[in-house]
Amino acid sequence: MKKLTAGESTITYEESNALLVFDGSMRLANMQEYDVVAEFLREASELSPTDLTLDLRSLRFLNSSGITTLSLFILACKKNGNPKITVLKNDQISWQQKSITNFKKLWDDVEIKD
Amino acid sequence: MDLENQHTDPPYESWEKELQSYKEEIQDLKMLYKTIAEHNSTIENELELKNEEITNLIQQLRKYLSPQLYDLIVGRPEKASLQYQRKFLTIFFSDIVGFTEISNETDPEILSSALNDYLNDMAQIAMRYGGTIDKFIGDAIMIFFGDPEYQDDRIHARDCCRMALEMRHTVKRIDQHWVQKGISQGLKVRMGIHSGYCTVGNFGSKNRMDYTIIGGNVNIASRLESLADPNAIVLSSVTKNLLNEDYISHFKHSIQIKGIHHPVEVHELLAYKPSEMTDNDPLVAIKNDGFVIDRIEYDQSIHSPEKLQSIEAALLKILAQIESLRT
Numbered sequence: 475m476k477k478l479t480a481g482e483s484t485i486t487y488e489e490s491n492a493l494l495v496f497d498g499s500m501r502l503a504n505m506q507e508y509d510v511v512a513e514f515l516r517e518a519s520e521l522s523p524t525d526l527t528l529d530l531r532s533l534r535f536l537n538s539s540g541i542t543t544l545s546l547f548i549l550a551c552k553k554n555g556n557p558k559i560t561v562l563k564n565d566q567i568s569w570q571q572k573s574i575t576n577f578k579k580l581w582d583d584v585e586i587k588d
Numbered sequence: 589m590d591l592e593n594q595h596t597d598p599p600y601e602s603w604e605k606e607l608q609s610y611k612e613e614i615q616d617l618k619m620l621y622k623t624i625a626e627h628n629s630t631i632e633n634e635l636e637l638k639n640e641e642i643t644n645l646i647q648q649l650r651k652y653l654s655p656q657l658y659d660l661i662v663g664r665p666e667k668a669s670l671q672y673q674r675k676f677l678t679i680f681f682s683d684i685v686g687f688t689e690i691s692n693e694t695d696p697e698i699l700s701s702a703l704n705d706y707l708n709d710m711a712q713i714a715m716r717y718g719g720t721i722d723k724f725i726g727d728a729i730m731i732f733f734g735d736p737e738y739q740d741d742r743i744h745a746r747d748c749c750r751m752a753l754e755m756r757h758t759v760k761r762i763d764q765h766w767v768q769k770g771i772s773q774g775l776k777v778r779m780g781i782h783s784g785y786c787t788v789g790n791f792g793s794k795n796r797m798d799y800t801i802i803g804g805n806v807n808i809a810s811r812l813e814s815l816a817d818p819n820a821i822v823l824s825s826v827t828k829n830l831l832n833e834d835y836i837s838h839f840k841h842s843i844q845i846k847g848i849h850h851p852v853e854v855h856e857l858l859a860y861k862p863s864e865m866t867d868n869d870p871l872v873a874i875k876n877d878g879f880v881i882d883r884i885e886y887d888q889s890i891h892s893p894e895k896l897q898s899i900e901a902a903l904l905k906i907l908a909q910i911e912s913l914r915t
Contacts, residue, residue: 541627545620552616569630576623580616 478514492522499535508543515547526557531564552581560585672789677734678744681813684727685776694771717751735788745830752779752821753860780813782824811845825853834861871902879909
């Protein structure tokens, strides 16, 4: 299990379940600060090349640089054709209601589950 | 050169593929832009809502908290110091009649719940009229008008009196609930109002401050309250003189208060005559669709024959109005 702390948030990667669990409030200052997050996601996608689940249900807040990082990651997976992305969302958190649905518009193969 | 064959040349195919790839990338970037923009809008809208919530909360807090605690909360600790000043205020006291007996005879849980409901209702009314709740002293309430926000002495007196009248109206409703709950005495409240210069500010130590008012005029307001009959609102002449003719009151008597060199005139506030009423009778106000009458008292030993005539005139007006309402 690998863990990345990004400000007030953490991302935990479980290779055995091909699962990325996001927790807390992700509000790094700019895209440059998100480089570590982008790299962490890229490594996870290489270790889980078939399927990868992004569990965002405990991610209370994500700023615009954060949504850009996640969106670019999904576009990179789309370009590669893998891994197949599943996103777990929580409609109780207002930012997730619309923004996560848009992931599917970025790549139609993305599966979104409540 | 055959132009049609030119379209099938290998370089053209690679350009077509590259163009397609760019088109897809542009499509992705458009979608990415849309995703980020919508995400930003969501966050901004939420921020706006939260800002509104915080603004409303701070406004509510301003009413509930002492100014120095409010300043501390909103980030102005430099203002939360031991400061005080002299100000002309209108001061209100109220007290439940026979509360000691009620406490002795009522189940503590029922009494606590009833008392809290009563104090909450009174606090809501006080806030609606812009009163600053100084403190709750058991069943007693101390409120003043004129600080921290000063408007006008007359407005403060007027708002305080309208608050008291509404409180009395609400007390009559709560009285029935208390009886239903098993508090046989019900709820009766005395209220006293006086206006005058007080020292207002933060008193105490640097670690424990109370925002309150002190001075002889505070004592007069408290004393007036203690002299009021059950469910009566008494005013000093100072407050009465700040009211206009919309407020119906009558002179009761003069009293001597310990520490005050001059006698204090006591008036009883009977009603606020809303603007739609057309009659200036101090005892009854006739409206198009009804009438308002407050308590009428007559004692031959103290009242004049003119008073008896005015009561008779008022009763005749009411009878006439009853008759007209029937038809």
